Amino acid sequence: xxxxxxxxxxxxxxxAGMQRWLAExxxxxxxDELGRQDPITAVLLFRLLDKDRALTVFEELxxxxxxxxxxxxxxxxxxxxxxxxxxxxxxxxxxxxxAKFAQRVLxxxxxxxxxxxxxxxxxxxxSVGRYMSPEVVPLRQGLTASQALGSVRAKGADAExxxxxxxxxxxxxxxxxxxLRRLVLSPPDRQVTELVTADTPHAYATxxxxxxxxxxxxxxxxxxxVVDSENRVVGLLTIDDAVELIEAADTExxxxxxxxxxxxxxxxxxxxxxxxxxxxxxxxxxxxxxxxTVNVLQIFETTLAEVTALALFIPLLVGxxxxxxxxxxxxxxxxxxxxxxxxxDVLRVAWRECRVGLLLGAMLAVVGLLIGALLxxxxxxxxxxxxxxxxxxxxxxxxxxxxxxxxxxxxxxxVVSAPLVTTLVDATGLIIYFLIARAVLGV
Amino acid sequence: xxxxxxxxxxxxxxxAGMQRWLAExxxxxxxDELGRQDPITAVLLFRLLDKDRALTVFEELxxxxxxxxxxxxxxxxxxxxxxxxxxxxxxxxxxxxxAKFAQRVLxxxxxxxxxxxxxxxxxxxxSVGRYMSPEVVPLRQGLTASQALGSVRAKGADAExxxxxxxxxxxxxxxxxxxLRRLVLSPPDRQVTELVTADTPHAYATxxxxxxxxxxxxxxxxxxxVVDSENRVVGLLTIDDAVELIEAADTExxxxxxxxxxxxxxxxxxxxxxxxxxxxxxxxxxxxxxxxTVNVLQIFETTLAEVTALALFIPLLVGxxxxxxxxxxxxxxxxxxxxxxxxxDVLRVAWRECRVGLLLGAMLAVVGLLIGALLxxxxxxxxxxxxxxxxxxxxxxxxxxxxxxxxxxxxxxxVVSAPLVTTLVDATGLIIYFLIARAVLGV
Numbered sequence: 001x002x003x004x005x006x007x008x009x010x011x012x013x014x015x016a017g018m019q020r021w022l023a024e025x026x027x028x029x030x031x032d033e034l035g036r037q038d039p040i041t042a043v044l045l046f047r048l049l050d051k052d053r054a055l056t057v058f059e060e061l062x063x064x065x066x067x068x069x070x071x072x073x074x075x076x077x078x079x080x081x082x083x084x085x086x087x088x089x090x091x092x093x094x095x096x097x098x099a100k101f102a103q104r105v106l107x108x109x110x111x112x113x114x115x116x117x118x119x120x121x122x123x124x125x126x127s128v129g130r131y132m133s134p135e136v137v138p139l140r141q142g143l144t145a146s147q148a149l150g151s152v153r154a155k156g157a158d159a160e161x162x163x164x165x166x167x168x169x170x171x172x173x174x175x176x177x178x179x180l181r182r183l184v185l186s187p188p189d190r191q192v193t194e195l196v197t198a199d200t201p202h203a204y205a206t207x208x209x210x211x212x213x214x215x216x217x218x219x220x221x222x223x224x225x226v227v228d229s230e231n232r233v234v235g236l237l238t239i240d241d242a243v244e245l246i247e248a249a250d251t252e253x254x255x256x257x258x259x260x261x262x263x264x265x266x267x268x269x270x271x272x273x274x275x276x277x278x279x280x281x282x283x284x285x286x287x288x289x290x291x292x293t294v295n296v297l298q299i300f301e302t303t304l305a306e307v308t309a310l311a312l313f314i315p316l317l318v319g320x321x322x323x324x325x326x327x328x329x330x331x332x333x334x335x336x337x338x339x340x341x342x343x344x345d346v347l348r349v350a351w352r353e354c355r356v357g358l359l360l361g362a363m364l365a366v367v368g369l370l371i372g373a374l375l376x377x378x379x380x381x382x383x384x385x386x387x388x389x390x391x392x393x394x395x396x397x398x399x400x401x402x403x404x405x406x407x408x409x410x411x412x413x414x415v416v417s418a419p420l421v422t423t424l425v426d427a428t429g430l431i432i433y434f435l436i437a438r439a440v441l442g443v
Numbered sequence: 444x445x446x447x448x449x450x451x452x453x454x455x456x457x458x459a460g461m462q463r464w465l466a467e468x469x470x471x472x473x474x475d476e477l478g479r480q481d482p483i484t485a486v487l488l489f490r491l492l493d494k495d496r497a498l499t500v501f502e503e504l505x506x507x508x509x510x511x512x513x514x515x516x517x518x519x520x521x522x523x524x525x526x527x528x529x530x531x532x533x534x535x536x537x538x539x540x541x542a543k544f545a546q547r548v549l550x551x552x553x554x555x556x557x558x559x560x561x562x563x564x565x566x567x568x569x570s571v572g573r574y575m576s577p578e579v580v581p582l583r584q585g586l587t588a589s590q591a592l593g594s595v596r597a598k599g600a601d602a603e604x605x606x607x608x609x610x611x612x613x614x615x616x617x618x619x620x621x622x623l624r625r626l627v628l629s630p631p632d633r634q635v636t637e638l639v640t641a642d643t644p645h646a647y648a649t650x651x652x653x654x655x656x657x658x659x660x661x662x663x664x665x666x667x668x669v670v671d672s673e674n675r676v677v678g679l680l681t682i683d684d685a686v687e688l689i690e691a692a693d694t695e696x697x698x699x700x701x702x703x704x705x706x707x708x709x710x711x712x713x714x715x716x717x718x719x720x721x722x723x724x725x726x727x728x729x730x731x732x733x734x735x736t737v738n739v740l741q742i743f744e745t746t747l748a749e750v751t752a753l754a755l756f757i758p759l760l761v762g763x764x765x766x767x768x769x770x771x772x773x774x775x776x777x778x779x780x781x782x783x784x785x786x787x788d789v790l791r792v793a794w795r796e797c798r799v800g801l802l803l804g805a806m807l808a809v810v811g812l813l814i815g816a817l818l819x820x821x822x823x824x825x826x827x828x829x830x831x832x833x834x835x836x837x838x839x840x841x842x843x844x845x846x847x848x849x850x851x852x853x854x855x856x857x858v859v860s861a862p863l864v865t866t867l868v869d870a871t872g873l874i875i876y877f878l879i880a881r882a883v884l885g886v
Contacts (some may be wrong), residue, residue: 247781259770379531
């Protein structure tokens with residue numbers, strides 16, 4: 001496999017072999033392998049690349065890896081790479097870099113590139129302005145298709161994309177977009193204004209980047225025009241950046257839902273302490289929250305002492321409640337993320353999940369009854385079965401409602417999902433269990 | 444909000460109001476709202492659309508919603524829509540439709556469209572062939588840039604995209620791709636072969652569609668040429684379909700990781716029984732697996748009876764082990780999905796997770812010691828603390844290793860992740876707890 005071959009070459013310090021290996025791979029494959037290595041090895045490999053491939057590979061690296069690689073280069077190579085970067089990639093690199101590094105980058109840039117970068121960095125973190133490309137080819141209203149194509153030929157060399165062309169008035173205000181496809185396929189004397197898509201989606205530079213990216217995906221756009229507060233075109237958000245934004249957002253959501261602080265780097269490049277640090281905060285919070293369960297059990301200690309068999313089913317009930325709550329929470333968080341559910345739906349969702357929980361609980365209660373009756377006795381079995389029904393319904397409602405309520409008050413729903421829901425359901429589920437036990441068993 | 448306004452219009456049966464509402468929205472917004480409605484309302488709304496917008500809205504719908512809408516149309520409208528669809532969208536619609544519906548669709552198609560659809564459906568489910576568009580503009584080697592543009596103008600009207608153009612030899616075998624950007628920006632007499640990107644990524648029609656989509660994302664491609672076994676160009680996989688593929692795959696993964704059978708439809712459109720059905724199988728499996736925990740506790744019943752305080756910490760330990768295992772499993776499954784980890788990494792990953800678990804366990808053990816000492820006594824606290832350390836390490840190793848081992852033997856890693864890992868760790872964690880208790884407390 002690729003990594004094994006590379007690992008062998010590195011162990012043997014076979015420089016010629018490494019160069020051959022690098023030359024045979026596509027740029028994105030090289031970037032992928034570099035991302036899996038520790039920083040020093042990544043720099044070593046990068047410096048073995050052919051000069052004409054170095055930039056292409058560099059552009060495919062994550063900002064974190066770009067930083068590592070740049071830190072290992074001498075001034076000339078450093079500044080050549082940085083100058084040649086697209087301004088939006090450079091802004092992203094600097095946005096996540098320490099101050100000294102950022103200064104070194106900016107110091108070596110030409111005036112034009114430094115200005116573009118400073119403009120982009122002026123936008124708030126996480127906004128469209130930080131991800132868009134300012135290098136666009138705006139077309140003036142009143143051009144014909146062939147004049148427009150001439151414009152594209154004249155100015156298109158540096159543009160991030162020429163497939164989506166914003167059409168502007170004399171003050172650079174957005175009037176619509178025309179696609180290169182339409183320009184090419186239309187008769188040359190057709191007016192551009194006839195080819196423009198009416199009511200094109202667009203975003204403000206200060207809008208949230210992730211929402212803009214999901215909008216692009218929903219509307220099947222290759223690029224989204226970006227305007228300032230006076231509707232003047234300032235850039236384009238392209239599909240490749242939108243896709244990366246969505247993938248990063250999904251990875252973050254998934255991390256949060258499993259009680260992990262999102263780790264922005266490559267999984268294999270994380271050290272033991274970095275991984276531990278991304279998980280410890282949540283684990284500590286949850287174990288402290290779990291003290292609730294200890295307290296609940298202390299309150300019911302006499303009941304437990306009278307019917308010790310009740311203790312046998314604690315993990316089963318706590319686990320089932322956790323699973324049911326986790327299912328509901330995960331579905332709700334995902335539906336929120338892809339836009340299938342809105343915070344206003346919370347009552348409808350809670351009512352529906354309550355019925356789902358009852359239905360599921362009823363089916364599981366049969367199993368619970370069987371397990372209880374076979375392993376202990378009938379009264380305990382009834383207690384377990386009834387508890388399963390109530391706990392499942394309760395867990396489903398809490399699981400689905402909490403993410404929606406969280407989003408309503410401005411908290412990231414992924415944070416308030418499976419792990420928190422499970423812990424809450426654990427404690428309350430135990431209370432439900434013992435109250436039912438007291439009622440059924442008369443203790 | 445949008446839905447509230449629409450809901451009111453529907454309740455009042457305000458047809459003119461609904462038509463106005465529909466006319467004011469972008470096609471993808473209309474499609475989004477239709478997807479949130481039940482099938483009958485969706486058909487009603489669809490039939491209120493202007494004829495010229497109907498197709499655009501229809502193309503934005505999910506295959507499930509497309510089926511609902513079509514089922515509510517009369518023959519003429521039905522066949523007009525179906526004939527106008529892109530062949531890849533039609534193949535996707537039919538792939539998930541019942542046989543009678545599929546027959547009705549195929550019966551009304553023109554010969555050319557029926558042939559294209561039959562070709563696409565001939566590919567295995569989940570393969571690139573089912574998602575690609577066969578409507579491409581291949582360019583013959585030996586053309587100049589301006590001749591190539593002429594070709595695009597002549598044949599490009601029906602093509603799915605003209606931005607990525609496959610270059611072929613006399614036998615239609617793929618030689619490379621050229622982008623429309625390069626054609627437009629180059630001097631007219633430049634040979635196309637000089638503009639071709641060497642070693643372009645491509646896929647076989649029988650390759651896995653999700654892998655091809657992730658490849659496109661990694662390599663920043665707008666379209667991926669697809670070839671048959673003899674390297675002849677048969678279609679292009681475009682970025683919009685790739686992005687949908689990835690979103691669907693991620694949603695499936697997320698569902699499986701929370702013990703849910705993936706539900707392909709819109710979250711809000713699912714009925715109570717449909718939601719329950721997507722969750723019950725796993726819940727039943729897990730509650731049956733949880734019987735293990737009951738058995739384990741029965742084995743140690745005497746120990747429990749001697750030191751009843753041990754029962755107080757069962758939910759806390761089981762919960763902490765579940766959280767630690769779930770963190771590791773979720774990170775591993777996500778890293779596998781985005782290609783940052785490969786199955787061959789399992790030993791490296793397991794060793795790293797073991798150390799992470801020890802480190803986390805040590806930190807949590809301090810908290811466990813405090814809780815135990817404050818609420819019960821010191822010997823029990825030591826038992827809890829030691830158990831936390833061992834359980835965390837064990838959970839982290841199991842959590843990360845199981846998905847990788849599953850993938851190695853061909854099982855979807857998302858299926859063997861958090862829910863299964865948690866249940867396994869519950870039972871083994873209890874064994875660890877009681878063995879430590881016997882050693883420390885001398886029971």
